[in-house]
Amino acid sequence: MVSAPGIGSGLDINGLVQQLVAAERQPVANRINLAEARTNSELSALGKLKSAISSFQSALEALKDIDNFQKRTVSQDNDELIAVTADSSAVKGSYDIEVVLLASAHKLASLPYPDTITPIGTGTLTITVDGAAMAVNIVDGANTLEDIRDAINDSPDNPGVQATLITSDDGSRLVVSASETGASSQITISSSGGDGMLAGFEYDPLSGTNPMTEKEVAANSVALIDGYAVTTSGNNIDGAIEGLSISLLAAEIGTKTNVTIGFDDSAANAALSTFVNAYNGLAKTIDEVTAYDAESGVAGALLGDSIVRDLKDSLRRELNSVVAIDGSPFSMLLDIGITSDLNGKLEIDSAKSAEAIRQDFDAVGQLFADETNGIAVRLDAFIAGLLEDSGTIGQREERLGSRLESLTEQRERLDDRMLRVEERYFKQFQALDTLLAQFQSTSSFLTSQLANLPTPRANTNS
Numbered sequence: 001m002v003s004a005p006g007i008g009s010g011l012d013i014n015g016l017v018q019q020l021v022a023a024e025r026q027p028v029a030n031r032i033n034l035a036e037a038r039t040n041s042e043l044s045a046l047g048k049l050k051s052a053i054s055s056f057q058s059a060l061e062a063l064k065d066i067d068n069f070q071k072r073t074v075s076q077d078n079d080e081l082i083a084v085t086a087d088s089s090a091v092k093g094s095y096d097i098e099v100v101l102l103a104s105a106h107k108l109a110s111l112p113y114p115d116t117i118t119p120i121g122t123g124t125l126t127i128t129v130d131g132a133a134m135a136v137n138i139v140d141g142a143n144t145l146e147d148i149r150d151a152i153n154d155s156p157d158n159p160g161v162q163a164t165l166i167t168s169d170d171g172s173r174l175v176v177s178a179s180e181t182g183a184s185s186q187i188t189i190s191s192s193g194g195d196g197m198l199a200g201f202e203y204d205p206l207s208g209t210n211p212m213t214e215k216e217v218a219a220n221s222v223a224l225i226d227g228y229a230v231t232t233s234g235n236n237i238d239g240a241i242e243g244l245s246i247s248l249l250a251a252e253i254g255t256k257t258n259v260t261i262g263f264d265d266s267a268a269n270a271a272l273s274t275f276v277n278a279y280n281g282l283a284k285t286i287d288e289v290t291a292y293d294a295e296s297g298v299a300g301a302l303l304g305d306s307i308v309r310d311l312k313d314s315l316r317r318e319l320n321s322v323v324a325i326d327g328s329p330f331s332m333l334l335d336i337g338i339t340s341d342l343n344g345k346l347e348i349d350s351a352k353s354a355e356a357i358r359q360d361f362d363a364v365g366q367l368f369a370d371e372t373n374g375i376a377v378r379l380d381a382f383i384a385g386l387l388e389d390s391g392t393i394g395q396r397e398e399r400l401g402s403r404l405e406s407l408t409e410q411r412e413r414l415d416d417r418m419l420r421v422e423e424r425y426f427k428q429f430q431a432l433d434t435l436l437a438q439f440q441s442t443s444s445f446l447t448s449q450l451a452n453l454p455t456p457r458a459n460t461n462s
Helices: 013-063 147-156 197-201 267-289 307-320 350-359 361-369 375-387 392-452
Strands: 072-076 081-084 093-101 107-109 123-129 133-139 161-168 170-180 187-192 215-216 221-225 228-232 236-238 244-248 256-263 337-340 346-348
Touching: 013 133, 013 267, 013 307, 013 375, 013 392, 081 093, 081 107, 081 256, 123 147, 123 197, 123 267, 133 147, 147 161, 147 170, 161 256, 170 187, 187 197, 221 244, 267 307, 267 337, 267 361, 307 375, 307 392, 350 361, 361 375, 375 392
Parallel strands: none
Antiparallel strands: 072 256, 081 244, 093 221, 093 256, 107 170, 107 215, 123 133, 123 187, 161 170, 221 228, 236 244, 337 346
16 A cells, blocks of 8 residues: 655645545445344344244153153152152052062072182082073182182173172181072082082082071062062062052061052143243244334344244144044143233143143143144154254355355455555556646746746836
8 A cells, every 4th residue: 555645746645545445435335234234133033043942842852751741649658668659651549568578689608618718629510590500610720719709700601690708707608699589599509520529519409408508598579569469589569550660678577558649730730831931932032033113113133034934833833733632632732721822922721721630631741742643742843844954944044154255255355446446546646646746846947937037127207
């Protein structure tokens, strides 16, 4: 940029050029700035709307799970003997449960040995649990209690036993325990071959005498539910009462624990409130991005936008649609007390929703979470398509991003053109300055010459 002021003429060339360039730049720059502001405003509004739609979709994820509507309450008068949980398939009812016997795992202990590192004997130990057997070979140089324990635990054919060592005042013992509780996990140990010294680890439940001592019997649990015996290999009972899982904690013959199952109305009401609040949050955002202030004349960035218009129409259609579910007394949100006000927001008639929950607790959840026709399921599918990169919002964001890139390129081209205009103006004004300087020089010369001309004499004749 040339910055010398007018030397010959005294003109403020810099100032003149800057004013001319600014005047030429301003209309185009204003158009670019306005377009950029509008584009950014629309992008921001779309981002705000997209965030609100995503929040609504997150709420729908929970509403698609019928268990969030159909939770059960469990009350019991003794929590030391049993623990009970209920899923959505459990029905209302009351049960008396008595724990007669807890399941236990078979446990055997050997006679005491002086220590854990003295060699004992050689041969093969065959350990059988519930028909599955493993053969453990014990050889010279690896036949201490520690070696036998490790050989049992490390065998790839282990049928479900764990070997440990216990050292007490009278010596060290090998303890073999079943990994699972129940009568079917009874352990049998036999020995063969070698020097015969492994016979001290034998156990046969049918034998009257055994070297190994039974420390814990292999037993199933036994519980009475309303007087009916339920036997299982573990201490958890599933399936005896539909929808209930019963953990047996302690046995106490003759003591009954009363368990009552009910419907969790508060969970269903909370699920309905979650839906209404999530929808109203989205509706509020839609109002904000499409608002119009008549006093100031300021309009929301998405006022009249086709995306918002289609979104509102689709949401209204889904909320007012009929849900066909066989056997359900409810087919619309109106049936369970959810309606729209004059501003398009949802509201709950608490008395009507409570009556619907009392009338058919499970059907209220199905209205939202039915896998085919549930309102939350259908809304989630619609919103998922809307939020995809190839959806209407994603496509609009891509177009707006391209528009911003184009405006940036236009501004860069404008800057380049203004530089050339500035250079042209400087050249023109410098030429003018030179010409004016020449005129001034000529003027000065002529003035000087005229000043040197002889002065005419005055006439003295009278």
